[in-house]
Amino acid sequence: MDEYSSLNQIKLISNNTKLSTELDIELLILNLLSIDKNILYRDDPRLSSEKLKELKELVQRREKGEPLAYLVKGIGFWSLDLYVDENVLVPRPETEIIVEKVLEDFNASEKKVLDLGTGSGAIGLSLSKERVGWEIYCSDKSYKALQVASKNMQSNSLNVSFIHSDWLEAFAPETFDIIICNPPYIDPDDPRVHSDGLKFEPISALTSASKGLNDIEIVISKSSERLVNKGSLYLEHGYDQSQQVQSLLEKYNFSDIRKFKDLNGDDRVCSGKIKKC
Numbered sequence: 652m653d654e655y656s657s658l659n660q661i662k663l664i665s666n667n668t669k670l671s672t673e674l675d676i677e678l679l680i681l682n683l684l685s686i687d688k689n690i691l692y693r694d695d696p697r698l699s700s701e702k703l704k705e706l707k708e709l710v711q712r713r714e715k716g717e718p719l720a721y722l723v724k725g726i727g728f729w730s731l732d733l734y735v736d737e738n739v740l741v742p743r744p745e746t747e748i749i750v751e752k753v754l755e756d757f758n759a760s761e762k763k764v765l766d767l768g769t770g771s772g773a774i775g776l777s778l779s780k781e782r783v784g785w786e787i788y789c790s791d792k793s794y795k796a797l798q799v800a801s802k803n804m805q806s807n808s809l810n811v812s813f814i815h816s817d818w819l820e821a822f823a824p825e826t827f828d829i830i831i832c833n834p835p836y837i838d839p840d841d842p843r844v845h846s847d848g849l850k851f852e853p854i855s856a857l858t859s860a861s862k863g864l865n866d867i868e869i870v871i872s873k874s875s876e877r878l879v880n881k882g883s884l885y886l887e888h889g890y891d892q893s894q895q896v897q898s899l900l901e902k903y904n905f906s907d908i909r910k911f912k913d914l915n916g917d918d919r920v921c922s923g924k925i926k927k928c
């Protein structure tokens with residue numbers, strides 16, 4: 652039976668492909684053989700003909716732009732290892748800003764928190780790991796996303812409640828201290844939606860009508876009703892939407908509005924507090 656050196660294949664394949672870097676192929680091999688990096692470089696395990704064929708098929712999918720996270724069925728986010736598949740958005744590094752800011756703003760004292768549009772569970776589960784005393788609810792309109800998030804809760808030994816809901820509809824008359832949301836915010840006419848990475852992700856996680864602002868406005872208006880007095884809303888938005896998001900927060904009576912930048916220096920997260928008379 653033919654066998655092939657893993658380390659040679661990393662070099663060979665990456666030299667013959669456009670998108671797949673050595674690191675991508677290394678990760679695909681680690682996943683395919685269920686080994687860690689030390690073993691790969693210490694033992695240079697052999698790939699059987701079948702495994703090499705599987706590897707080449709995965710590389711072909713990567714070459715068509717499929718996110719590496721879908722091919723290896725996982726990604727690191729905050730301090731968690733999350734399972735992801737085509738039913739959820741691949742959690743992005745910029746979304747860690749929301750987790751970081753919420754943790755900076757609130758200590759461990761008890762809070763009731765809602766992660767709206769939880770997808771893989773990235774935000775709600777990360778907060779649950781850091782703040783064990785918080786009562787955390789994670790919701791999504793997609794049942795398949797909730798299944799992924801639930802799998803991630805179990806694999807990370809965490810405890811949150813999952814609720815199927817169209818934004819806040821299922822929650823009346825519940826109220827929360829903190830609501831967090833990374834909603835779909837891309838204009839459906841934006842050509843990026845059809846670009847390599849994004850075209851494999853669920854469209855319902857990406858685009859929103861009214862130039863990407865429709866869901867943001869729904870979340871802001873409904874959150875203003877479901878937050879306790881002085882409760883806080885944290886929202887991720889597009890790199891060029893910060894001014895419109897600020898105006899919407901003001902329209903629905905939010906004050907203390909703050910903006911946070913991503914690693915590119917673009918405003919990416921807005922927060923505000925609701926004042927009820």
Ligand SMILES: C[S@@+](CC[C@H](N)C(=O)[O-])C[C@H]1O[C@@H](n2cnc3c(N)ncnc32)[C@H](O)[C@@H]1O
Binds near residue numbers: 742772834
């Ligand atoms: C941009 S993704 C964010 C996923 C995850 N929170 C993250 O940050 O990686 C938006 C999420 O909102 C969900 N969503 C879209 N429309 C929704 C609605 N009307 N009600 C509830 N969730 C919705 C999508 O299914 C998707 O999981």
